[in-house]
Amino acid sequence: MPSFTATIMFYTPNYDAAVKFAHDPQHELLIMTGWIILYWVLTCLATRGVKTFSNLAKYGVIIGSLIPLAVMVILAIVWVAQGHTPAIPMTPKGLIHKWNGMSTLALAAGVFFSYKGFVILLIQTITVLYMIYYILMFTAFLRLRHDQPNRPRSFKVPRGMVGTWIVAGVGLLSSAFEIVLAIYPPAQVKSEVGSPAVYVSVILILVAVILAICFALYQLSKHHDWINPDNEFAPFTWEIEGLKKPGKVLSNAPTTVMSEDQNSMEMPIKRPYKPKQQVSEHVVKADEDNKISTDES
Structure with a gap:
């Protein structure tokens, strides 16, 4: 955890302090406590659903990475345009490690x-x-x-x-x-x-x-x-189709339609399908539009 903290410090202007901290970390207990708190905060947010966490990830990347990167690039261009000399020679040999x-x-x-x-x-x-x-x-x-x-x-x-x-x-x-x-x-x-x-x-x-x-x-x-008989996981499609193990099937039945109103995983199949069973186009369309229908006509 102190190593991750040192990594973050390298993004600050105080480079010497970051190097010193990387070689000789201090206040490790406090730092570890902070990271553990952050971990559990993110864990609690994750329990609120995929949408919440995906928004956190999306805006986190924008606010924490893209915007700072854009600001750094702009400031670097302005700094060089003012006549300052970069620490690294602006040549192919200097830019490539x-x-x-x-x-x-x-x-x-x-x-x-x-x-x-x-x-x-x-x-x-x-x-x-x-x-x-x-x-x-x-x-x-x-x-x-x-x-x-x-x-x-x-x-x-x-x-x-x-x-x-x-x-x-x-x-x-x-x-x-x-x-x-x-x-x-x-x-x-x-x-x-x-x-x-x-x-x-x-x-x-x-x-x-x-x-x-x-x-x-x-x-x-x-x-x-x-097996918990009250689990909410539907059987695999190959189980619903009566196969012993996963294999090639030609059915066009959507997975959501096949899983609808089935018993939980590892329980007896309630509504079996055939490996070559075909459903109508309006069933497929309803599935695509998130209007699930079990009508197979």
């Missing part, structure tokens, strides 16, 4: 997060886990477009499967590249952690432990009666 291979790129990624070795390891571990999530998400996107080609959706990537593969391909490659950056030892790893081998090993072990815990919980859930 010296390239030392992947270690430079990994260092640049790490600078955005922290300055302490242990914190870097935790942040990079979280980064790897997040990217694994995105890889699963893009893979599921491809699978759904292949297995449920006729399923109506509120938004479809244009250009059919070509556009789908382009979007998912870029996402998969970007996520994989970010994992490489997170695992690749940065230039300052020796002073912060000890050695590149320790850096990589700790991240991989942390990722493996977390994934093992998730997999174990998933397996345990299959053998215990953990």
Whole structure:
């Protein structure tokens, strides 16, 4: 947490104080208390719904990032126009950092997060886990477009499967590249952690432990009666269609229509559908207009 505070201080005019604080943090208990309070305030806001939190994120980016960035750019242009000499030579060589291979790129990624070795390891571990999530998400996107080609959706990537593969391909490659950056030892790893081998090993072990815990919980859930009959989650579409596992179907029934008035997940299916069942255009249109109808005629 002090490292995040130091990062914020670097955005202030008092650069020397920020550097001093980064090397020798003070008032750590007070700082940690402030961050914990902020965390719970944001958590309470998140419980008010997606709309509230999305507005917070939207206006937070505008007020906290875009407007300050615009002001800084304008002030920098005015300052240079007044005849001041920039500290960095305004030449391609001066503006572009010296390239030392992947270690430079990994260092640049790490600078955005922290300055302490242990914190870097935790942040990079979280980064790897997040990217694994995105890889699963893009893979599921491809699978759904292949297995449920006729399923109506509120938004479809244009250009059919070509556009789908382009979007998912870029996402998969970007996520994989970010994992490489997170695992690749940065230039300052020796002073912060000890050695590149320790850096990589700790991240991989942390990722493996977390994934093992998730997999174990998933397996345990299959053998215990953990189902709450009052849960509000509808069954998966492949369960409603009577399949043993997810597979290709040609039905054009919207997911919201299929889920309407069903029993909760893991409970007996109340209104089964067939994998090739077709619904009328006005049902699809009603779903698109958020006027859900269970009329299948």
